[in-house]
Amino acid sequence: MTRAEACLILNMVDHIGPVTVRRLSERFGSPEAILEAPERDLRTVNGVGREMARAIARWREEIPWQEEIENARAAGLILLCAEEPGYPTLLKQIHDPPLVLYARGRPTDGEKNSLAIVGARHPSHYGMEIARRFGFQFANIGMTVVSGLAAGIDTAAHRGCLQAKGRTVAVLGFGFDYLPKADNARLADEIVAGGGLLLSEFPMKKKPDRQTFPMRNRIASGMSLGTLVVEAGAASGALITANFASEQGRQVFAVPGRIDQPNFIGCHTLIQTGAKLVRCVEDVLDEFEMLLPRGPDRAKEAERADATPKVSLKLTETERRVFEAIGREETPIDAVMSAGDLPPSVISATLMVLEMKKLIRQLPGKLYVRLAEIGENRE
Known part of the structure; x- marks a missing residue:
């Protein structure tokens, strides 16, 4: 029996975790020797009761x-234990590294x-854009971006x-x-096709539950130099990841938002309690x-590579006025309607034109956001 096989078997035993296996x-x-030990000897180890000893002995x-x-193997998976070359180096250093990774x-x-980038499952457009931008910029300077494949910030x-x-x-x-x-x-398939990696410590048939996601979070933080929280409410699961990072001795970063937004x-x-406020890649x-030795302009090059696109389009005076009423953050329809002395019907028609020109986007809740910047050309 190989070390990876022994770790997999122990990982499938109910109610036994990495700390108990270490004891x-x-x-x-060794893990192999644990599986050969008599039940009575297993029970002499601190934390191993009668039921756990019996479960191990009857594997x-x-x-x-x-x-x-x-x-x-049929699913194209590789099994990694801590001795395998592909097992994340930093993950080995935490208190409870997974016994095996699929x-x-x-x-x-x-x-x-x-670097782990995490946040809300239902973020604002601002949060989504910041997460996407940081994902792009950190990748552009050669860092691996780690996240949890959840909706919202993870996806971005x-x-x-x-x-x-x-x-x-x-x-x-x-x-x-x-x-x-x-x-x-579908995103998971794109990650693999793009040369990335999917990881899980759970047996193949394990369904998600309230315990599996916090366990997942400790892996994301544990395999990373630091954790960047982009948008998180008071009870966000991203705060669990940040807490794990802090306990693991890793740096915690946070992106600020508006003080009147619950999602921030x-x-x-986190910032109040010691996390580093992040405005740009260089802050991390x-x-x-x-x-991470780097040239003096590498971070700036990454930011320039993902700068807001500038387009050369001629806008009418009406289009320009409506466009300028919309910011990079979500702008309510009421704020757009109050810009200038234009009739509501004209503003509504102009918004449709600007969307067709891909200069703005309408978000749920009758919010609008700017997608590009334009020159000074006007008709």
């Missing part, structure tokens, strides 16, 4: 581990230069990285058998100068 390994010498009868391995895609040597960070043709890692909160049912199954309460609380890179 057992210290007592018996041959209770754990369909060979079927699990066959299913994993991986789809291309593992690299340790994933050393990674993954997609920004893919747009820059960079490497992104998605850590799943469920087993791979559930992935086709997930909302972001979590970010502001400054914390890793010894680990």
